[in-house]
Amino acid sequence: MNPCVELDGLLAERASGDLAPEDQARLDAHLPSCERCRAELASYEAALDLMRMPKGSACRDAGVPSPLPCGVGRGPGRGAPTERGREHLDLALSTLAAWKRHRSRTARLALGAGVLSVAAAAALALAPGLFEKRVPHALESAAPAAAAEPDVGESVETSALARRQDDEEITSEDVALAALDAAEQP
């Protein structure tokens, strides 16, 4: 096979900065003698740089001239944020506020559940795994509804969501939670 075709993917990996050492050696052996692959490497680097380019208001607000990177897309540790706009602070604060509301709802619901039934508690003691698995899911799923309505009558609806994993689909409840939190910001 044409070595250039075979090495093409490695050029892309190299342009991204994560090439396995053994592949690095292969490229190092090939590149000095192949103008075409050097040009390909350069075009991969250019394309990935364009992807990294800043966009949106954060950079503009910071007064960074458009073609210059301003930290968007740079990971922690490298190219740390060059500005801490209000937008970013707000995200931390609003997320913390959302979290606190979530915690207080959770506590309230848990308290209610505890008062409701000693028998249920005894049953749960017999099946602690069930309790741990299902109740927190139910509570987090119920959270947005709980903010809008009384706490009663949710168990049927939320039980279907109770087995949901964190990384599964975003539900309308999630969207509602986000929207509620946004609306509650002063």
Next chain:
Amino acid sequence: MADARDRARARSGLRLVTAAAASERSDEALVRAFLAGDDEAFGELVRRHERTVLALLKRYTEGSPAGSDAARDLAQVAFVRAFQAVRRTSWLRAIGPESFRAWLFRVAVNLGRNHARDTRRWRRAPVEAAEAVPVWGVGTAELEHAERERAVRTAVLNLPQRQRDVLTLRIDAELSFREIAGVLGITEGNARVHFHHAARRLRDAVARVEGP
């Protein structure tokens, strides 16, 4: 290591300024502090990762009607969910060090992916990236640059799902291919191959703008 530093400083009697100390602590130290009720640690974790999380999410929300508002809303959901998971599970023991980031990014990618899928239900045409407006100059070079940048962003938005996941985790989150494999539950070789395809599409998008 950060823990050791903190302890050493505490012993030496230096007063720790919370924010300064937080910025030097590892994610895991911050998670522990958060679990112990330290709101400052929570805020620091959000601040530390918000840019990356937003950058990831913008790869999925750009071109959708809600745009960057959607990215911000989803970022908040991602953080809350990551913290819920941390709190609920014996996460520190179960998953081990260095993975709060990976966990958070995984949640973010899944949220973004679902958002893109839901948006796409209402649309047939390929997604277009927002017009790139050069802010500081209107010369030919700036306009051409903006056009190339837009072509690349549009290409990202129209990548097959897996390719986009891998690409954004590599470029925006700067995860290694090995870490990406862990986040997405695929092999490292598979992650690299997805990246090859994605990078080729980006390169070709630029080439089309530049013409023959």
